Each structure stands twice: as structure tokens, then as C-alpha cells.
Amino acid sequence: MTVTEASRDAAAEAAATATPSTPPTGLAAVVGSGDPRTIGKLFVGTSLLFLVASGVAGALVDFELADASGSEIFEPDTALRLFTLHSTAALFLGVLPLLIGLATAIVPLQVGAPTVAFPRASAAAFWVWLVSGGIVLASYAIDGGPWGTESDAVGLYILGLIAVSVALFVATASVVTTVLTLRAPGLTLRRAPLFSWSVLVGGTGWLLTLPVLAAMLLITYLDLRYGQQFLGGSGGVYNRIAWLFWQPTLYLVAVPALGIVADVVPVFAQRRHHKHGAAMVLLGLAAALGVGAWAQTGVTIDGGATVPWLNEGPWIAVSFLAIVPVLGLFGLWNLTLLKGKVKVGTPLILAQLGALAVLVGVAAGGATAIEDLDLDGTTWMTAQAVLVLAGALLAGLAGVAFWAPKLYGKLLPDAVVRLGATVLFLGAFVAAVPLAIAGTLGQVRLATADILGAEAGTIPGVSGGDVDTVEVLDLIAGIGLAVMVFGGVLVALALLKRRPGEGPGDDPWGGHTLEWATSSPPPIGHFAALPEITSEAPVYDARHAAAGTTEASA
Amino acid sequence: MATTATDLELFSQAPPAPPARPRVLLIGTAIGAGAAALVVLTLIAFYAGLRADVIASGEVWLPEGTNLQLTPGGMGMATLAISLVTVAWIVQALRNEDRGHALMASAVTLVLGAAYINVAAYGWQQIGLGITSSPQALLIYTITGLHVAMAGVGMLFIAVMAFKAVGGQLTGRAAEGMSAAALYWFVTVATYSVVWYTITISK
Numbered sequence: 001m002t003v004t005e006a007s008r009d010a011a012a013e014a015a016a017t018a019t020p021s022t023p024p025t026g027l028a029a030v031v032g033s034g035d036p037r038t039i040g041k042l043f044v045g046t047s048l049l050f051l052v053a054s055g056v057a058g059a060l061v062d063f064e065l066a067d068a069s070g071s072e073i074f075e076p077d078t079a080l081r082l083f084t085l086h087s088t089a090a091l092f093l094g095v096l097p098l099l100i101g102l103a104t105a106i107v108p109l110q111v112g113a114p115t116v117a118f119p120r121a122s123a124a125a126f127w128v129w130l131v132s133g134g135i136v137l138a139s140y141a142i143d144g145g146p147w148g149t150e151s152d153a154v155g156l157y158i159l160g161l162i163a164v165s166v167a168l169f170v171a172t173a174s175v176v177t178t179v180l181t182l183r184a185p186g187l188t189l190r191r192a193p194l195f196s197w198s199v200l201v202g203g204t205g206w207l208l209t210l211p212v213l214a215a216m217l218l219i220t221y222l223d224l225r226y227g228q229q230f231l232g233g234s235g236g237v238y239n240r241i242a243w244l245f246w247q248p249t250l251y252l253v254a255v256p257a258l259g260i261v262a263d264v265v266p267v268f269a270q271r272r273h274h275k276h277g278a279a280m281v282l283l284g285l286a287a288a289l290g291v292g293a294w295a296q297t298g299v300t301i302d303g304g305a306t307v308p309w310l311n312e313g314p315w316i317a318v319s320f321l322a323i324v325p326v327l328g329l330f331g332l333w334n335l336t337l338l339k340g341k342v343k344v345g346t347p348l349i350l351a352q353l354g355a356l357a358v359l360v361g362v363a364a365g366g367a368t369a370i371e372d373l374d375l376d377g378t379t380w381m382t383a384q385a386v387l388v389l390a391g392a393l394l395a396g397l398a399g400v401a402f403w404a405p406k407l408y409g410k411l412l413p414d415a416v417v418r419l420g421a422t423v424l425f426l427g428a429f430v431a432a433v434p435l436a437i438a439g440t441l442g443q444v445r446l447a448t449a450d451i452l453g454a455e456a457g458t459i460p461g462v463s464g465g466d467v468d469t470v471e472v473l474d475l476i477a478g479i480g481l482a483v484m485v486f487g488g489v490l491v492a493l494a495l496l497k498r499r500p501g502e503g504p505g506d507d508p509w510g511g512h513t514l515e516w517a518t519s520s521p522p523p524i525g526h527f528a529a530l531p532e533i534t535s536e537a538p539v540y541d542a543r544h545a546a547a548g549t550t551e552a553s554a
Numbered sequence: 555m556a557t558t559a560t561d562l563e564l565f566s567q568a569p570p571a572p573p574a575r576p577r578v579l580l581i582g583t584a585i586g587a588g589a590a591a592l593v594v595l596t597l598i599a600f601y602a603g604l605r606a607d608v609i610a611s612g613e614v615w616l617p618e619g620t621n622l623q624l625t626p627g628g629m630g631m632a633t634l635a636i637s638l639v640t641v642a643w644i645v646q647a648l649r650n651e652d653r654g655h656a657l658m659a660s661a662v663t664l665v666l667g668a669a670y671i672n673v674a675a676y677g678w679q680q681i682g683l684g685i686t687s688s689p690q691a692l693l694i695y696t697i698t699g700l701h702v703a704m705a706g707v708g709m710l711f712i713a714v715m716a717f718k719a720v721g722g723q724l725t726g727r728a729a730e731g732m733s734a735a736a737l738y739w740f741v742t743v744a745t746y747s748v749v750w751y752t753i754t755i756s757k
Binding site for chain 1: 578688692
């Protein structure tokens with residue numbers, strides 16, 4: 001048992017005896033910690049660093065594409081590998097772990113649990129993720145990664161990514177199990193806070209997805225090691241993982257992000273979430289539609305690629321249906337805000353920006369299912385991924401700002417966070433819109449081998465007359481990604497600062513759910529005692545009961 | 555454990571809630587076992603898809619010289635099927651606080667698990683394919699190897715829980731650990747039934 005870990009039994013015992021504990025300090029407090037708050041903070045901080053690396057790689061690639069006359073910065077294969085680094089890091093080392101980290105720290109508080117279900121497994125998951133994420137990035141430095149020329153380094157990339165998948169799976173399983181088993185008495189699933197619910201349904205989607213990814217990576221590794229018989233060697237690696245970067249699997253990342261927005265909006269509207277049950281159904285629908293392991297590129301025995309699902313019934317249905325839950329949630333949030341007494345706060349602004357980016361990204365996905373538009377396989381899909389991931393990131397940052405009192409024991413400085421998030425939001429659209437337009441002009445998604453065979457002065461998929469236009473569009477997209485990096489760095493720097501003035505207090509926003517019923521930061525074990533929970537907003541109810549007010553008069 | 559002003563103020567009138575009895579290990583094991591099964595089943599789906607394509611093109615799936623015998627696979631399935639009874643016997647014995655029977659059933663289950671691994675290894679010896687000889691061989695070795703690894707983890711799980719039972723930690727209502735191990739084993743056997751049917755029976 002690590003020194004800062006609160007096991008379920010130990011935490012309950014500590015709560016009963018109210019014995020003060022002496023937390024360790026220094027390196028021991030970080031490396032040896034099984035405290036979900038510490039693990040969550042580690043996930044959030046390191047994922048932001050990985051995101052900066054991802055953004056820099058993406059911007060460099062777009063700048064490279066801005067001149068089709070010849071390789072100005074990199075060789076084509078280097079640009080191709082950099083693009084895979086950009087996308088791999090954005091999803092597996094950036095947005096997804098950020099959301100998992102936030103969930104690790106916040107979900108136990110929301111459901112009234114003393115800790116996560118498997119604190120040691122969560123801690124191990126973080127360290128495995130960190131080391132294997134480093135291995136994935138390091139493999140690129142020694143000619144590894146998809147389309148790498150050094151077979152051993154390509155193998156290292158695959159093994160690193162398998163370890164990343166396993167680590168993210170374990171961390172997700174720990175949080176999902178927490179929601180399923182460690183809820184406070186009376187806190188039925190129907191009354192679960194919407195972020196916790198979104199982690200449960202979205203996390204379940206990831207639990208169904210990550211093992212599939214690990215299996216495909218494993219067979220790819222074995223094929224690479226034993227004769228490269230049918231999966232295309234290093235050139236086939238990206239085909240095995242590319243399905244995670246397009247719909248419907250891409251939408252799974254957005255589910256916990258939407259859950260964050262759903263928890264932030266009612267607090268700043270100062271009323272209950274309108275139709276809490278409907279919001280749960282919509283989040284569940286979003287997660288169900290996002291389970292998309294079926295929509296991956298298949299292979300034939302001689303190494304050919306197959307996509308039998310493309311432009312077929314399920315693909316078209318999911319592409320359009322995915323808009324329904326996001327639009328529905330938007331409607332509920334607007335009603336909540338309209339019926340409430342809105343106080344503007346940084347988390348609300350970030351949450352709205354994030355939700356808007358997700359909505360536009362999901363709507364863009366619907367267009368790819370219109371066969372006549374011929375957008376599949378073009379940079380339109382890249383633009384869609386940029387918007388959905390940026391939206392999820394913004395909503396995740398909204399969560400960081402919202403729960404900063406619980407995570408860091410402080411409020412983040414408003415001005416820097418708002419500026420950084422706005423820059424990030426604008427950068428996402430400056431990056432995505434030109435890529436989408438380039439997609440309509442036929443520019444193929446970069447992660448294909450087409451770029452390797454492109455002649456100087458041509459862009460794969462683009463007719464001769466449009467090459468100059470697409471070059472300019474790629475330049476603007478590169479600038480957009482650079483702007484996103486700048487915004488991300490601003491927000492990351494804000495984590496190191498605190499809002500001037502007094503401490504945050506236990507409940508600076510007037511929160512609704514259980515995390516606001518304990519101190520900021522929470523003690524190990526989280527709660528001394530909890531009563532039977534009777535609604536989805538117990539702190540909101542308790543506050544109004546104490547004040548003798550009703551929702552109508554609140 | 556520090557109590558805070560906030561929770562005391564907000565909930566001072568409320569009676570304390572009764573303690574819950576979480577089934578954390580069982581749920582966690584269900585998720586882990588499901589993931590292990592999903593890894594194997596993903597490759598089975600991959601295998602079946604490739605095979606269907608090859609057969610649809612009028613070619614033969616298994617390479618010439620392949621000796622994929624029914625007997626080892628069938629024996630493996632029968633062995634694992636019997637182990638379902640013995641693993642249920644362990645759980646029932648622990649619920650009845652009968653440690654003697656629980657240990658005996660654990661030992662029999664572990665022997666059956668070892669017999670399955672033995673028969674799988676025999677099947678690999680007989681198949682007559684090198685792992686680098688064809689995609690079919692690579693897939694067969696990967697899928698069956700992964701399943702043997704899954705069974706090995708299950709045996710380790712049962713062994714650890716059996717040791718805990720020896721120490722008196724798993725009796726009566728506290729037998730959740732062994733129930734979790736049994737659940738994992740059930741999933742392992744169910745997964746093998748798919749592997750067996752897809753690779754050995756339908757070839």
C-alpha cells in the first residue's frame with residue numbers, strides 16, 4: 001500500500017475514527033501516490049505537454065504541404081511520419097488521457113467515494129502510459145513509427161502503443177468500476193452526476209474499443225516481426241489504427257467532454273439541468289453510436305485494403321444519427337440557461353466553446369456520408385478530427401478550470417485561461433476550415449502513401465488548377481495549428497498560477513453535486529460522512545433547503 | 555480524516571447512510587475478462603473475415619500440408635468444459651465454508667487447466683506450420699497462443715484465491731475473490747468455444 005493511497009476500507013476506517021494523516025512530501029508524494037487527485041493531476045499536466053508536441057508536429061507538416069514544388073522542410077516520408085506522430089499524440093497522449101485524468105480525480109468525489117475502485121492500478125496505469133508514451137515518441141527519433149525505415153523502431157512504436165492502450169484501458173476501467181460500485185448510498189445511476197454518467201457510458205465505449213485496437217496492433221507487430229506477410233510492414237501500421245481518428249470512434253472522445261459541459265452549464269445557470277434524464281439518454285446514445293471498431297480498414301490475404309462498410313447503411317446511419325445527441329444536448333443546455341439566472345464564468349465560456357466545436361465537427365461528419373460529395377479519404381476528415389478533438393480538449397479544460405479548487409486547491413486566473421481558450425478555439429477553426437475546403441478540392445488525407453509518390457508541383461487528389469489554392473489553404477491550416485499550440489501553452493501556464501485574492505473556498509461556483517460538499521482540496525478519503533442521497537443535485541438541494549428557498553425562487 | 559465545514563453544514567440534519575457493500579473486484583474482473591476475450595475475439599473475427607474472402611475467391615484456406623487435427627482441439631474443449639463444473643464447485647464450497655472441498659476443487663481445476671495447455675502445445679507440435687510460413691499460420695498461432703495465455707492468467711488467479719482461501723480470507727459472503735476468479739474462468743472457456751469452433755471445427 002502506498003503512503004498516500006486511501007483504500008476503500010482504510011478510507012472508511014479513517015472516516016470513522018477521524019484520525020489525521022500526515023501526507024508525504026516531495027518525490028514520494030508524486031511517485032508513490034495512489035491518491036486519485038494526484039494521479040489525475042499528473043495525467044492532466046503531462047497530457048498537455050504531449051499535446052504541445054502534437055500541435056508542433058501538425059503545424060510543421062502543414063507548413064511543409066504549403067509548398068508542393070518540392071520538399072522544403074522534410075522529405076515526404078518524414079512529413080508522413082510526422083503527421084502520424086501528430087495524430088497519435090493528439091489522441092492517445094493528449095485529449096483522451098486528459099479526460100481520463102480528470103475523471104480519475106473528480107468521479108470519486110462526484111459519486112461520494114473515498115477513492116477510485118483500483119487506486120494502485122490507476123497509479124500504475126499513469127506511469128505505464130507515461131513511459132510507453134515516451135517510447136512511442138522516441139521511436140520516431142530512430143526511424144520508427146508508421147512508414148518508418150527501421151524495422152525494430154517500428155516494432156517499438158507498435159509495442160509502445162499497445163502499452164499505451166493497456167494503460168488507458170486500466171485507468172478507464174478503474175473509473176468505470178468506481179461509478180458502478182462505489183456510489184454513495186441513495187446515489188442511483190439515475191441520479192448520477194452527468195460527468196460521471198458520461199464517463200461510465202463513454203468509458204464503456206473505450207473499454208470495448210481499446211482491446212480491439214490492442215489486438216490489431218499485436219497482429220501487426222507479429223506480422224512485422226515474422227516475415228511481413230500480409231499487413232504491409234511499416235506502411236500498413238497506420239491503416240490498423242486510422243479508424244480511431246475518424247467517425248464513429250472519434251466521437252467517443254467527445255462523450256466525457258459533453259458530460260463536463262452538462263455539469264458546468266446548470267451550475268452557471270443556477271438551476272437544475274433541464275431534463276436530467278433526457279441528457280443521460282442522449283449521452284448514452286452518443287456513446288453507443290461512437291463504438292466503431294467495425295468501421296476499420298480491413299485487409300485481404302495478399303495485403304489489399306477493404307472498406308466494405310463505406311457508404312453502406314450502418315455507416316451512413318451512424319454518421320447522421322451522431323448529430324442527434326449533440327444537438328439534443330445543446331437544446332437542453334440552452335433551455336437550462338434560458339430558464340436560469342446566468343452568471344458568466346470561465347468554465348462556462350470554455351464549455352460552450354468546446355461544445356460548439358464538437359457540434360460543428362460532428363455535423364461535418366454527416367457530410368462525409370454523402371457519397372456524391374466524395375469527401376471520404378480527404379482532408380475534410382482531418383478537419384473533422386481537428387474540430388472534435390479541439391472541442392473535447394476545450395471542454396476538458398473547462399473541467400480543469402471548473403474543478404481547479406478540487407484538483408489544485410485554487411482558482412485559475414480568469415484572464416489567462418479565457419485568452420488561451422479563445423486562441424485555442426480560433427486556432428482550431430483557422431486550422432480546420434482550410435483543411436475542409438482543401439478536402440472539397442480533393443486533397444487526400446495525409447496519412448496515405450499517396451504523398452510518397454507525388455511528383456513535384458502536384459498534390460495528390462488535387463487537379464492542377466487548384467494546387468496553388470490548396471497550398472495557401474495548407475499554409476493557413478499550419479498557422480491555425482501553431483495558434484492552437486500558443487493557446488494551449490497559455491492555458492498550461494495558467495495551471496501554474498492562481499487567481500489573486502483569498503483561497504477558492506469549498507464551493508466557489510455554487511455547485512450542485514457531491515464534490516462541492518467537501519473541502520478544497522479534498523482530504524484523503526474525501527468525505528467524513530454522507531447522508532442518503534435523494535436527488536441528482538444533492539448539494540443544490542441542501543443549500544436551498546437550508547436557505548428555505550425553492551428552485552423557482554432560486 | 556478531516557471533516558469539513560461544508561459537508562457538516564449541508565448535511566447536519568441528515569442521518570448517516572448505511573454502508574454499501576461494493577463488489578469492486580467482481581466488476582473489475584468482469585471488465586478485465588471481457589477485454590481479454592475481446593482481444594481474442596477480434597483476431598477470430600479477423601481470421602474469419604480473411605478466410606471468407608479466400609474461400610469466396612475459390613481458393614483453399616489452409617495451406618497444403620497443414621495437419622489441424624480435431625482430436626487435440628476437441629480434448630481441449632472437453633477439458634475446459636469439465637473445469638466449469640470444478641470451478642463452480644470451488645465457489646459453492648467456499649460459500650458453504652467448506653475449505654477442504656474448495657482446495658480439492660481448486661487443485662482439480664488447476665490440473666485441468668494444465669491439461670488444456672498441454673493439449674494446446676501438442677496441437678502446435680502436430681500442425682506442421684512454421685509461424686513465418688503463411689498469414690494463416692501466424693493467425694492460428696497468435697489466436698491459440700493468446701488463449702493459452704488467457705488460461706494461464708485464469709489459473710494464476712484461481713491459485714492466488716485458493717491460497718487466500720487456505721488462509722481463511724475467503725469464506726461465506728467474503729468469497730467474492732473466488733467468484734471473480736470463477737467468472738474469469740467462465741469467460742476463458744466461453745472464448746475457447748469460439749476459438750475451437752472457428753479454427754478447429756469449421757477450419
